[in-house]
Structure formats: structure tokens, C-alpha cells
Amino acid sequence: MTEAAIVKAGSTLTMSPFDFDSDFDVMVTLKGGTRRREGDAVKFTLRFRHSGSMEAVATVVRPGS
Numbered sequence: 001m002t003e004a005a006i007v008k009a010g011s012t013l014t015m016s017p018f019d020f021d022s023d024f025d026v027m028v029t030l031k032g033g034t035r036r037r038e039g040d041a042v043k044f045t046l047r048f049r050h051s052g053s054m055e056a057v058a059t060v061v062r063p064g065s
Contacts, residue, residue: 036060 007013040060047053
């Protein structure tokens with residue numbers, strides 16, 4: 001588990017259920033009673049040290065898929 005991922009200028013970080021060689025999987029801790037189903041959209045914020053923030057949307061997939 002990590003709090004942050006370092007992505008150097010000009011490089012990329014891919015979050016995809018189809019990229020089995022990716023360095024990171026994203027797991028979200030939900031508040032009690034909250035459930036997500038496969039296919040649900042989850043909004044989150046990417047924060048960059050030198051260029052502000054960006055809103056993004058991820059789709060819920062089964063672990064390991």
C-alpha cells in the first residue's frame with residue numbers, strides 16, 4: 001500500500017484492468033454501509049505537486065480482472 005505514486009515528467013502511469021504489468025492497482029476504502037458494484041463510476045482527484053489537481057473517473061472492476 002502506498003499513499004502516492006511518483007510519475008516523472010514525460011512518463012505515464014496506467015490504471016487499467018487489462019494491463020497486468022502495471023505498477024499499481026487502485027483500491028478504495030469505503031465508508032461503512034457503502035457498496036460499489038462492478039461497472040459503477042468512482043470519481044477521484046489526481047493531485048500534482050507542480051501543476052494543481054485534475055478530476056478523473058474510474059470504473060469499478062472485480063479484483064484481479
